[in-house]
Amino acid sequence: xxxxxxxxxxxxxxxxxxxxxxxxxxxxxxxxxxxxxxxxxxxxxxxxxxxxxxxxxxxxxxxxxxxxxxxxxxxxxxxxxxxxxxxxxxxxxxxxxxxxxxxxxxxxxxxxxxxxxxxxxxxxxxxxxxxxxxxxxxxxxxxxxxxxxxxxxxxxxxxxxxxxxxxxxxxxxxxxxxxxxxxxxxxxxxxxxxxxxxxxxxxx
Amino acid sequence: xxxxxxxxxxxxxxxxxxxxxxxxxxxxxxxxxxxxxxxxxxxxxxxxxxxxxxxxxxxxxxxxxxxxxxxxxxxxxxxxxxxxxxxxxxxxxxxxxxxxxxxxxxxxxxxxxxxxxxxxxxxxxxxxxxxxxxxxxxxxxxxxxxxxxxxxxxxxxxxxxxxxxxxxxxxxxxxxxxxxxxxxxxxxxxxxxxxxxxxxxxxx
Amino acid sequence: xxxxxxxxxxxxxxxxxxxxxxxxxxxxxxxxxxxxxxxxxxxxxxxxxxxxxxxxxxxxxxxxxxxxxxxxxxxxxxxxxxxxxxxxxxxxxxxxxxxxxxxxxxxxxxxxxxxxxxxxxxxxxxxxxxxxxxxxxxxxxxxxxxxxxxxxxxxxxxxxxxxxxxxxxxxxxxxxxxxxxxxxxxxxxxxxxxxxxxxxxxxx
Amino acid sequence: xxxxxxxxxxxxxxxxxxxxxxxxxxxxxxxxxxxxxxxxxxxxxxxxxxxxxxxxxxxxxxxxxxxxxxxxxxxxxxxxxxxxxxxxxxxxxxxxxxxxxxxxxxxxxxxxxxxxxxxxxxxxxxxxxxxxxxxxxxxxxxxxxxxxxxxxxxxxxxxxxxxxxxxxxxxxxxxxxxxxxxxxxxxxxxxxxxxxxxxxxxxx
DNA sequence: TATGAATGAGACTTCATTCAT
DNA sequence: TATGAATGAAGTCTCATTCAT
Numbered sequence: 001x002x003x004x005x006x007x008x009x010x011x012x013x014x015x016x017x018x019x020x021x022x023x024x025x026x027x028x029x030x031x032x033x034x035x036x037x038x039x040x041x042x043x044x045x046x047x048x049x050x051x052x053x054x055x056x057x058x059x060x061x062x063x064x065x066x067x068x069x070x071x072x073x074x075x076x077x078x079x080x081x082x083x084x085x086x087x088x089x090x091x092x093x094x095x096x097x098x099x100x101x102x103x104x105x106x107x108x109x110x111x112x113x114x115x116x117x118x119x120x121x122x123x124x125x126x127x128x129x130x131x132x133x134x135x136x137x138x139x140x141x142x143x144x145x146x147x148x149x150x151x152x153x154x155x156x157x158x159x160x161x162x163x164x165x166x167x168x169x170x171x172x173x174x175x176x177x178x179x180x181x182x183x184x185x186x187x188x189x190x191x192x193x194x195x196x197x198x199x200x201x202x203x204x
Numbered sequence: 205x206x207x208x209x210x211x212x213x214x215x216x217x218x219x220x221x222x223x224x225x226x227x228x229x230x231x232x233x234x235x236x237x238x239x240x241x242x243x244x245x246x247x248x249x250x251x252x253x254x255x256x257x258x259x260x261x262x263x264x265x266x267x268x269x270x271x272x273x274x275x276x277x278x279x280x281x282x283x284x285x286x287x288x289x290x291x292x293x294x295x296x297x298x299x300x301x302x303x304x305x306x307x308x309x310x311x312x313x314x315x316x317x318x319x320x321x322x323x324x325x326x327x328x329x330x331x332x333x334x335x336x337x338x339x340x341x342x343x344x345x346x347x348x349x350x351x352x353x354x355x356x357x358x359x360x361x362x363x364x365x366x367x368x369x370x371x372x373x374x375x376x377x378x379x380x381x382x383x384x385x386x387x388x389x390x391x392x393x394x395x396x397x398x399x400x401x402x403x404x405x406x407x408x
Numbered sequence: 409x410x411x412x413x414x415x416x417x418x419x420x421x422x423x424x425x426x427x428x429x430x431x432x433x434x435x436x437x438x439x440x441x442x443x444x445x446x447x448x449x450x451x452x453x454x455x456x457x458x459x460x461x462x463x464x465x466x467x468x469x470x471x472x473x474x475x476x477x478x479x480x481x482x483x484x485x486x487x488x489x490x491x492x493x494x495x496x497x498x499x500x501x502x503x504x505x506x507x508x509x510x511x512x513x514x515x516x517x518x519x520x521x522x523x524x525x526x527x528x529x530x531x532x533x534x535x536x537x538x539x540x541x542x543x544x545x546x547x548x549x550x551x552x553x554x555x556x557x558x559x560x561x562x563x564x565x566x567x568x569x570x571x572x573x574x575x576x577x578x579x580x581x582x583x584x585x586x587x588x589x590x591x592x593x594x595x596x597x598x599x600x601x602x603x604x605x606x607x608x609x610x611x612x
Numbered sequence: 613x614x615x616x617x618x619x620x621x622x623x624x625x626x627x628x629x630x631x632x633x634x635x636x637x638x639x640x641x642x643x644x645x646x647x648x649x650x651x652x653x654x655x656x657x658x659x660x661x662x663x664x665x666x667x668x669x670x671x672x673x674x675x676x677x678x679x680x681x682x683x684x685x686x687x688x689x690x691x692x693x694x695x696x697x698x699x700x701x702x703x704x705x706x707x708x709x710x711x712x713x714x715x716x717x718x719x720x721x722x723x724x725x726x727x728x729x730x731x732x733x734x735x736x737x738x739x740x741x742x743x744x745x746x747x748x749x750x751x752x753x754x755x756x757x758x759x760x761x762x763x764x765x766x767x768x769x770x771x772x773x774x775x776x777x778x779x780x781x782x783x784x785x786x787x788x789x790x791x792x793x794x795x796x797x798x799x800x801x802x803x804x805x806x807x808x809x810x811x812x813x814x815x816x
Numbered sequence: 817t818a819t820g821a822a823t824g825a826g827a828c829t830t831c832a833t834t835c836a837t
Numbered sequence: 838t839a840t841g842a843a844t845g846a847a848g849t850c851t852c853a854t855t856c857a858t
Contacts, residue, residue: 015836016842040828050844055829057842119371146386153382156368160383163367164360167323178357178399179364179387186390195382223818243852245820254819256856265853427839447831449841458840460835469832527779561790564776568791571775572768575731586765587772587795594798627857628821651848662823667850669821 020057023047027068031110036065069110073126076101076108081133090141097137098158098180105162106169115159131155145187148195157183224261227251231272235314240269273314273322277330280305280312285337294345301341302362302384309366310373319363335359349391352399361387428465431455435476439518444473477518477526481534484509484516489541498549505545506566506588513570514577523567539563554597565591632669635659639680643722648677681722685730685738688713688720693745702753709749710770710792717774718781727771743767758801769795 026046030038040061044054058064083100087093105112119127135151161180168175230250234242244265248258262268287304291297309315315322322328339355365384372379434454438446448469452462466472491508495501513519519526526532543559569588576583638658642650652673656666670676695712699705717723723730730736747763773792780787 013842019842039826041826044845051829052831052845053843059829061828115371149386152376152379153386156372156379157383157386159371160364160368164364167320167363168360171324172356175356175360179361181399182353182357182361182390183383183387184390186386186388195385220817244854245852248820255854256820257818259854260818263854424838448833449831452841459833460841461839463833464839467833524779528783557794560784560787561794564780564787565791565794567779568772568776572772575727575771576768580764583764583768587769590761590765590769590798591791591795592798594794594796625821631821652850653848656824663850664824664852665822671850673849 016057019047019049019053023049023054023057023064024067024071027064028072028110031065031068032107033109035109035113040064065110065114069114070124070126072108072110073124074129076104076111077126077130077133079104084133084137090137091144094137094141095184097133098161098184099177101158102161102165102176102180105165112162112166115162119159134158144189146189146195149187153195154187220261223251223253223257227253227258227261227268228271228275231268232276232314235269235272236311237313239313240317244268269314269318270321270325270328273318274328274330276312276314277322277328278333280308280315281330281334281337283308288337288341294341295348298341298345298358299388301337302365302388303381305362306365306369306380306384309369316366316370319366323363338362348393350393350399353391357399358391361391424465427455427457427461431457431462431465431472432475432479435472436480436518439473439476440515441517443517444521448472473518473522474529474532477522478532478534480516480518481526481532482537484512484519485534485538485541487512492541492545498545499552502545502549502562503592505541506569506592507585509566510569510573510584510588513573520570520574523570527567542566552597553595557595562595565595628669631659631661631665635661635666635669635676636679636683639676640684640722643677643680644719645721647721647725652676677722677726681726681730682736682738684720684722685736686741688716688723689738689742689745691716696745696749702749703756706749706753707796709745710773710796711789713770714773714777714788714792717777724774724778727774731771746770756801757799761799766799769799 023043026048027043030043030046034042040054041051043064044051047054054064058067080097080101084093084097087096121127131151134154138145138149138151138154161176161183164179165176227247230252231247234247234250238246244258245255247268248255251258258268262271284301284305288297288301291300322331325331335355338358342349342353342355342358365380365387368383369380431451434456435451438451438454442450448462449459451472452459455462462472466475488505488509492501492505495504526535529535539559542562546553546557546559546562569584569591572587573584635655638660639655642655642658646654652666653663655676656663659666666676670679692709692713696705696709699708730739733739743763746766750757750761750763750766773788773795776791777788
């Protein structure tokens with residue numbers, strides 16, 4: 001039961017697939033190490049393919065970066081989702097989700113470096129999936145959350161704390177745990193004041 | 205308030221100072237517009253000085269960026285501090301401080317782009333001053349804060365929310381207000397659980 | 409009219425021939441549109457064959473270009489020849505030949521781009537055929553031509569005017585007609601002066 | 613009485629001028645040898661300047677080519693003009709002009725390679741100057757020319773013959789002289805038939 | 817000392833040709 | 838044998854930094 005492929009897709013790409021994977025893998029590594037400023041040749045070198053091959057698969061450097069971003073994002077989001085699944089109760093699910101997500105965040109430099117992009121990229125299905133997961137968690141814990149907390153709030157909180165993780169990862173690992181606790185407490189139902197109204201999107 | 209200069213400094217600093225100021229001013233502008241990827245020539249051009257002069261004052265591009273960063277940072281922090289000063293009560297002071305700081309954050313692209321640098325730069329006095337301000341606010345509102353909240357927590361919260369501001373500034377301005385409210389509520393004294401222990405800084 | 413093939417040629421040429429024809433056809437199209445700078449892949453794509461097949465038939469890009477050039481050249485020359493055939497008198501034949509040839513010239517980009525090549529290529533039978541045609545026309549109109557006019561003169565005149573056609577095709581179509589008239593008048597017998605001596609070909 | 617320079621032009625460019633000249637000189641050489649397909653680095657190398665310098669003076673490769681084209685064109689046109697000046701009578705002037713122009717034509721590969729560009733480039737003052745020269749020659753020899761011959765005709769004839777020169781320069785030098793004679797004879801007044809009407813420019 | 821021209825290592829990308837499948 | 842993926846040497850252009858004037 002392999003992943004369904006379009007019937008009309010061309011066959012015969014065993015090595016092409018292997019190469020593409022090697023490129024993405026190498027790119028993931030290199031981007032994590034050096035950020036988006038890397039020389040494309042370094043990626044080609046580590047992939048063990050020539051420049052032409054790399055550019056056959058990814059006509060622009062940015063195409064490659066996007067691909068890595070999406071994949072990295074998906075993996076990251078999925079691991080966080082898994083952490084939520086095994087939880088005992090809805091609140092533990094939410095908490096576990098954040099903990100897992102944030103724990104892995106610092107390792108995903110591409111995500112970090114491009115979150116502004118990620119955030120506003122409508123093509124990036126990953127973020128939609130993440131939204132769905134969060135929405136589920138929110139719905140499950142609705143009784144425990146203060147009224148008015150939206151999925152967007154929870155998503156933005158995640159990203160916001162992610163930044164804190166990144167900053168403190170080197171010098172104060174786990175310090176972000178305290179912020180997380182504070183934020184989660186702030187999300188609880190026992191806060192009487194409603195949240196301010198979120199302004200709607202400016203344009204488009 | 206001027207920076208102390210060595211007594212035995214050579215004369216003829218008049219135009220040198222004027223140049224340096226022009227450079228920093230132009231750099232502030234340009235960096236805000238285009239980020240750190242700008243061509244140094246653009247800065248020289250807008251300053252009205254030659255490349256040689258620019259490099260006499262700032263031997264590396266990064267030196268200039270740092271300088272702008274410090275100054276920008278100071279201005280930003282100061283405006284937030286002022287917002288706290290006029291407040292009616294300690295809690296309003298803390299709230300006002302965050303609001304002012306975050307409102308201006310998105311406009312300070314250099315700060316945003318370099319906060320990781322800022323954060324860990326021991327030479328950057330600006331962050332120390334900011335710490336002092338926050339420490340004062342924390343001390344003033346100590347009774348209202350849950351036990352164990354440190355100045356570092358408050359500082360990290362600021363940076364963390366700053367990131368949220370940056371991400372939502374274009375498409376959802378003021379959405380960050382909701383996160384701020386949530387976090388501030390989480391900081392309140394009426395939460396029974398103590399915060400987890402912050403791990404100590406890793407030895408370099 | 410088909411090109412003679414060696415008797416002992418291997419069988420199974422059916423699809424090979426079909427492929428070769430498809431390649432040449434596509435190449436003719438593409439070269440006309442984009443000139444010799446086209447990517448070989450574009451030709452392969454339009455031919456519906458793979459790169460390997462293309463290179464099996466034409467080991468170098470230039471081989472393919474040459475082939476197209478020859479074929480294009482032949483067609484062009486033949487159409488001009490036909491125009492001469494139906495003429496009432498020898499002079500009209502000559503005139504009609506030039507008019508037809510020049511009218512079609514601008515559409516034959518490969519010829520235009522490679523005439524220097526064409527001109528000096530001893531392998532290019534096309535130019536020989538063209539010479540033969542012109543020679544016939546010249547012989548037929550010998551009485552009307554000034555003494556000393558050679559076939560080479562007439563051929564060079566054709567190419568020379570062809571260049572004029574190319575230059576004016578876009579902005580001043582048919583302006584070349586005036587040049588043609590001038591030249592043809594200059595070729596007439598009623599000019600007393602003999603032509604200057606043409607230097608012999610330099611030994612390679 | 614040096615060439616007037618704008619008063620507000622910046623001074624201090626002794627070496628810059630020297631470099632620019634060196635670049636243009638080298639480019640002229642290289643372009644004559646290898647055509648416009650040369651590697652820009654080759655030009656830089658021969659100029660004795662770095663890539664940066666070359667690109668400071670000519671931000672795009674085409675800018676450099678254009679510059680060479682213009683200069684080459686001007687020199688060429690000027691030498692032809694000079695040949696006309698010393699002539700005994702108007703017809704000799706016209707003849708001498710063509711002879712000189714065509715004699716030098718083959719050496720100007722950039723012109724040849726780009727004449728289509730040259731021809732339609734309204735910024736290229738060179739072609740305007742050439743038009744003026746030809747117009748003068750035409751006016752001077754008006755009595756000797758068949759009625760209706762325009763400056764544009766004479767210009768196009770020049771370019772057209774230029775192409776013939778280029779083609780025969782290697783293998784049959786001076787063969788073009790015969791074509792020139794033919795054409796000039798065709799231009800003479802003693803041809804009764806008027807020339808066909810030149811169609812006006814299509815657009816713009 | 818101030819100027820801005822010069823430097824040149826590299827960045828991204830293309831494409832004729834080869835070769836594994 | 839046909840396919841089209843792989844190759845990698847070029848090619849154009851940028852920009853932080855140095856240096857002659």
